[in-house]
Amino acid sequence: MLERDRMRCIRCGVSVEHRPRSIHHRQPRGMGGTRLASAHRLSLLVLVCGSGTTGCHGEIESRRSHARTLGWLISKFEPADPQTIPLHLDDGRRVWLLDDGTKTVEIAGA
Ligand SMILES: [Zn+2]
Numbered sequence: 001m002l003e004r005d006r007m008r009c010i011r012c013g014v015s016v017e018h019r020p021r022s023i024h025h026r027q028p029r030g031m032g033g034t035r036l037a038s039a040h041r042l043s044l045l046v047l048v049c050g051s052g053t054t055g056c057h058g059e060i061e062s063r064r065s066h067a068r069t070l071g072w073l074i075s076k077f078e079p080a081d082p083q084t085i086p087l088h089l090d091d092g093r094r095v096w097l098l099d100d101g102t103k104t105v106e107i108a109g110a
Pocket of ligand 1: 014
């Protein structure tokens with residue numbers, strides 16, 4: 001996953017090589033992501049800048065309902081495969097994360 005995201009925050013693109021960084025789980029345990037099968041799916045893990053209270057990670061955690069509509073958080077009641085639920089970036093592009101460790105990024109303006 002670190003390789004997929006090339007040490008950059010997937011949300012804002014900043015390099016996190018020398019900055020606080022954390023791994024955001026799109027389906028946190030509190031939201032029902034307790035099944036082992038889903039806990040380590042690469043489509044559910046994203047590298048973001050900041051901690052749980054700062055940077056992009058902080059923003060995701062502080063605006064959870066907003067994050068849910070943008071794909072950063074996935075409800076345990078969501079029947080769709082997380083691989084089919086895109087992350088919405090601030091610039092309007094969408095990113096699909098796949099369990100094989102790759103991602104598909106929408107071309108800007110497409
Ligand atoms: Zn960021």
